[in-house]
Amino acid sequence: MASDSISLPGSIGLPRDAGSTWLETLHEWVITVDHKKLGLMYIGSALIFLVIGGIEAAIMRIQLAVAHGQFVSPEVFNRMFTMHGTTMIFFVAMTVLFGFGIYLVPLMIGTRDMAFPRLNAWGFWMTLFAALLFYFSFVGGDGLSGAGGAPDVGWWAYAPLTSPAFSRGHSTDYWTIALLVAGFGTVATAVNLVATIVTMRCPGMTLGKMPLLAWMYLVMSGMLLFTITPLTAAQLMLMVDRYLGGHFFDTQAGGSAVIWMHFFWIFGHPEVYVLIIPAFAFISEIVPVFSRKPIFGYPIMVAATVAIGFVSMSVWAHHMYTVGMASYSSAFFVLTTMAVGIPTGIKIFNWLGTMWGGKIHYDVPMMFALGFLFQFLIAGLTGIMLSSAPFDWQLGGSYFVVAHFHYVIVGGILFSLFGAFYYWYPKMTGRMLNETLGKWHFWLFLIGFHVTFDVMHIPGILGMPRRIYTYEPGRGWEQWNLIVSIGAVIQTVAILFFVVNMIWSYFRGRPAGKDPWDAWTLEWAVSSPPPVYNFAVLPEVMSRRPLWDIKHPEDPDWKYE
Amino acid sequence: MRIASWTSLELRHLLKLAGAWMLAARCFAQSGAQSSSSTNIFAPASTPADAIFGLSIFVLAVTGVIFAIVFGLLLYAAIRFRRRPNDDPREPLQIYGSDQLELAWTVIPVLIVIVLFMTSARVIHAVQDARRPKGTIEVVVIGHQFWWEYRYPQYGFVTANELHVPVSDPAHPTPTFLELRSADTDHSFWIPVLAGKTDLIPNHPNSMWIDPHGAGLYLGQCAQYCGTQHAKMLLRAYVDSPAEFDRWVQAQQKTVREDTPLSPVALEGRRVFNSTACVNCHAISGTAAEGRVGPDLTHLMSRETIASGVTPNTAANLRRWVQNPAAFKPGSLMPSMNLTDKEVDEVTAYLLTLH
Numbered sequence: 001m002a003s004d005s006i007s008l009p010g011s012i013g014l015p016r017d018a019g020s021t022w023l024e025t026l027h028e029w030v031i032t033v034d035h036k037k038l039g040l041m042y043i044g045s046a047l048i049f050l051v052i053g054g055i056e057a058a059i060m061r062i063q064l065a066v067a068h069g070q071f072v073s074p075e076v077f078n079r080m081f082t083m084h085g086t087t088m089i090f091f092v093a094m095t096v097l098f099g100f101g102i103y104l105v106p107l108m109i110g111t112r113d114m115a116f117p118r119l120n121a122w123g124f125w126m127t128l129f130a131a132l133l134f135y136f137s138f139v140g141g142d143g144l145s146g147a148g149g150a151p152d153v154g155w156w157a158y159a160p161l162t163s164p165a166f167s168r169g170h171s172t173d174y175w176t177i178a179l180l181v182a183g184f185g186t187v188a189t190a191v192n193l194v195a196t197i198v199t200m201r202c203p204g205m206t207l208g209k210m211p212l213l214a215w216m217y218l219v220m221s222g223m224l225l226f227t228i229t230p231l232t233a234a235q236l237m238l239m240v241d242r243y244l245g246g247h248f249f250d251t252q253a254g255g256s257a258v259i260w261m262h263f264f265w266i267f268g269h270p271e272v273y274v275l276i277i278p279a280f281a282f283i284s285e286i287v288p289v290f291s292r293k294p295i296f297g298y299p300i301m302v303a304a305t306v307a308i309g310f311v312s313m314s315v316w317a318h319h320m321y322t323v324g325m326a327s328y329s330s331a332f333f334v335l336t337t338m339a340v341g342i343p344t345g346i347k348i349f350n351w352l353g354t355m356w357g358g359k360i361h362y363d364v365p366m367m368f369a370l371g372f373l374f375q376f377l378i379a380g381l382t383g384i385m386l387s388s389a390p391f392d393w394q395l396g397g398s399y400f401v402v403a404h405f406h407y408v409i410v411g412g413i414l415f416s417l418f419g420a421f422y423y424w425y426p427k428m429t430g431r432m433l434n435e436t437l438g439k440w441h442f443w444l445f446l447i448g449f450h451v452t453f454d455v456m457h458i459p460g461i462l463g464m465p466r467r468i469y470t471y472e473p474g475r476g477w478e479q480w481n482l483i484v485s486i487g488a489v490i491q492t493v494a495i496l497f498f499v500v501n502m503i504w505s506y507f508r509g510r511p512a513g514k515d516p517w518d519a520w521t522l523e524w525a526v527s528s529p530p531p532v533y534n535f536a537v538l539p540e541v542m543s544r545r546p547l548w549d550i551k552h553p554e555d556p557d558w559k560y561e
Numbered sequence: 562m563r564i565a566s567w568t569s570l571e572l573r574h575l576l577k578l579a580g581a582w583m584l585a586a587r588c589f590a591q592s593g594a595q596s597s598s599s600t601n602i603f604a605p606a607s608t609p610a611d612a613i614f615g616l617s618i619f620v621l622a623v624t625g626v627i628f629a630i631v632f633g634l635l636l637y638a639a640i641r642f643r644r645r646p647n648d649d650p651r652e653p654l655q656i657y658g659s660d661q662l663e664l665a666w667t668v669i670p671v672l673i674v675i676v677l678f679m680t681s682a683r684v685i686h687a688v689q690d691a692r693r694p695k696g697t698i699e700v701v702v703i704g705h706q707f708w709w710e711y712r713y714p715q716y717g718f719v720t721a722n723e724l725h726v727p728v729s730d731p732a733h734p735t736p737t738f739l740e741l742r743s744a745d746t747d748h749s750f751w752i753p754v755l756a757g758k759t760d761l762i763p764n765h766p767n768s769m770w771i772d773p774h775g776a777g778l779y780l781g782q783c784a785q786y787c788g789t790q791h792a793k794m795l796l797r798a799y800v801d802s803p804a805e806f807d808r809w810v811q812a813q814q815k816t817v818r819e820d821t822p823l824s825p826v827a828l829e830g831r832r833v834f835n836s837t838a839c840v841n842c843h844a845i846s847g848t849a850a851e852g853r854v855g856p857d858l859t860h861l862m863s864r865e866t867i868a869s870g871v872t873p874n875t876a877a878n879l880r881r882w883v884q885n886p887a888a889f890k891p892g893s894l895m896p897s898m899n900l901t902d903k904e905v906d907e908v909t910a911y912l913l914t915l916h
Contacts, residue, residue, distance in 0.1 A: 073891060074792065074892050075891075078789060078791075158785070160747075161787070251764040251765075254764065257762050257763060257765060293655060294657055299658070300658070322749060322758050322759055322784075324741075324762070324768075326689075331686075334678055334685070335678045338677055339674060341670065349662075353656075353658070353662065355638040355639065356638050357653055360639065361644050378628070381627060382624075385620050388620050390685060391620055394613055397749060397751070397758060398784065461602055462599075463780075465749075465784040467786040467792075468792035476601075
């Protein structure tokens, strides 16, 4: 038995041979179960789909730059917004946030890998193949009848538009099955994160001494276990309807279109919080380090996160104020939706409290974090407007809503993510991202973002519905749409700076060293990039900021916590 | 009556609370509201839209104040506590939290939420649970891919794409209640200056109401994605004076008489119309055409537009539409019937007689 010639999965402990061929390197990445490699693959695939989703957005903005635009046909436009929405939520936002999560959580809680490394790999490959399947619809969606193409039912795919009568060919099937497969991967990774955070913390790290990032990923993963389930159930019911003659959503046979909405949004709204909570996590790590102070009110931050986790499960029908709910149902969801603003507001104040009295270093991660704080404030306030059902009867389904949730997702999540990139890229690659290119990226993206999404509220107020491939002149929408499209161009240029920075710095960036930001959590105690095994000896911690304790033995945190 | 008195009272109350906001919003509204065809949500012209507007201004005022305070604090902290070149290199004072502060910024938002919830709930109740006064006009609105069918059960006729309702005098309100149904996918009825939107969902009848104060043409469009031509499913509501409305109703109630004298071309057009697939989808009351898949054409020429508001109803446009609907609305469910040029001329001539 030449067992020593069989390589172990993930090439545990073996440093990469400098002379390995690209095929060997590829093989190593494909078979890896290392949380850092998988995290990077999640992040890499998300960046590729970010560019694809961005191109889809650009096509829509070119079409809408003028009234009666002729750039694409209505069929193509409808596919673009369906692909854009689904891609950005499932194959960019979810994917990149998981990527950071599985990369950082084991390092920050002082362990060597996730609880289930193989499940971790499985989760990633399910997500990637779901994305590839989804995009294969451009080729395979026609089906035998020659109808179809890429999905064109919108990312929430309201019944009965998805029924065979209105969606011929296989386009809707690609959408459904891609989300089913992605859902399996998501649940796997969520289970893995929960198990890792609950069972694998290093000695001394009680739940109350865990970094906020780990807390927030715990809540996010816990939410996913509950919210992916109704989505999966709904997709299965839809497949039963489409292929086995079921009538769940078949309104012509007594089925209910409204039931689909409930199933979708009881997934869909918590999903928004699933995405924003990791963004909170990044901010909760970046703001203290660059303000040189511990997070203000750690216990209430944890409590607020858990509260968001629970309350956000009961707000879904605020997407449905216009479907004819009873007035008391509408009132109930007004209350729950506004209530979720309370813990969210607490977080903003606690970040403010963290900055207060600090010595704020304006490196690029902090600039993005500050952008997040201002923009997330505005996104939250437009959210309050939309939560008031009567106001939503006007604003819902209009470009105001589109502006609002892009404010959350771009102004909030994406800014926070960019902050995370600049903050942890040195840890992941061993090199700093270029500061000058980073500042160009920040300022251009900030300007482009505001030109696009501030202005986008206005056509909504002027009565422009979303998801229209063209619009009538003379309603006061033209100039605003043109400005929105110009902003999209500026954002594109900013993203180019980011991509160039990522590539250039990988080869030419200043070496980062272990701890370039003088930070306090455990990932900064190991080399950059970290060794395969993370920690030669598992660390033992006594406070939330173990590196602070080491750097300031005269004034350690554990005395106060 | 109840509706009108409630909102005027509530409006005055809210006005006092948010005078400045109101002014600003009014200015904004005027900039987009040169004519009655505005689709600006801040230029309401109907009771439910007024109620929403009043609440909106209140919510805007509250969120505006929160914005000013928090934005100001953030900006102050970001500038005041930045590191300066000549700072001493020691770390700042390490502060872990403050129970009093944290309690304050928990309790204050709770109070704000209670106020916003109560005001929202009042308007929800006022609009959604409004009673129908005597003199209410009832219209059944049926959403189709990609046009609107309007049935007037009180008057016994059907029309399409152009809704007519009477203006409502606040002293004796005659609101119009719309029963919303869908023949296929989900749609949403949204004329911003008249009311908020309500969805038309198959197998799930909804209702909404409008109570317009002034005569004129009010525009809107489908606000729930319903398929390929969702963008060109436009809404047109004509608010007429009571006398005009009565005249319009009487005209719409007339059926087409078989013995109407027609020109030879139009007569031939009628033959083509009645002997091809046109009649499977379109109805012309008083004739054999009884299809309900497409718009009712009985009084086609009383309408200013065709194809759900997409283009003016001129002889030339009508001809082009009959010849190839996809030229105006690619994805429209009306197929090109492959008629010869002569037949298209004849059918158009016939349609032009349907006043």
